[in-house]
Amino acid sequence: MRLDNMLLAEGVSGPEKGGGSAAAAAAAAASGGSSDNSIEHSDYRAKLTQIRQIYHTELEKYEQACNEFTTHVMNLLREQSRTRPISPKEIERMVGIIHRKFSSIQMQLKQSTCEAVMILRSRFLDARRKRRNFSKQATEILNEYFYSHLSNPYPSEEAKEELAKKCSITVSQVSNWFGNKRIRYKKNIGKFQEEANLYAAKTAVTAAHAVAAAVQNNQTNSPTTPNSGGYPPSCYQSDGRLQ
DNA sequence: CGGTATGATTTACT
């Protein structure tokens, strides 16, 4: 039936103690397959797990109640069997009725669980749709990286992960940011000149500090220029592609 | 309120 499939797909009625994996898969599926799950999704997963737990405990309760009630009725019938003949067919019929009643109750449980999941999902999607600007600190870090790698502002996967961690955002958000930044910078370099100078100066200062520290440590290495090709905004081209 | 900045999504290309 429909509800069962839905709950199964949502990881609610799947492997009972499978842990987050099923829920994570469900979350990934819910978000349309884009598997950028990591941070924001933990909240979603936690709530889904909660729903699943409630669902299972309730289901078990109903199951137990059904069994109890069945045995109770059986006992009653057995008692009655002393006064009047009771065919096995009648017993079967009674049990059938009871089970049907309880399964209809379970259906209600499934339905409300489904509703809860749907609400949770829509909230989750809404939260995703809402845009929040990154913190000042995060943009600071991202800009620092961008302008200090202006000649090749394409962070590797590891670099993205590190930036994501530093900024407490997801890796795909870092990718988005760099995508937007690259295109917007290229589109109007002039508008970003001030910002570029600012961050160039900032990294220069930190580099100077590093050099000073190195000198103080008597490490007379030649200061490896931190890749910032220099102030001229030499527009990056990704290997052979002219702007 | 209107304009701009900005994060996210979509589309197309390689």
Next chain:
DNA sequence: AGTAAATCATACCG
């Protein structure tokens, strides 16, 4: 798979 470019939707600010 990763990116450019266009576009969408919202946040932010005067």
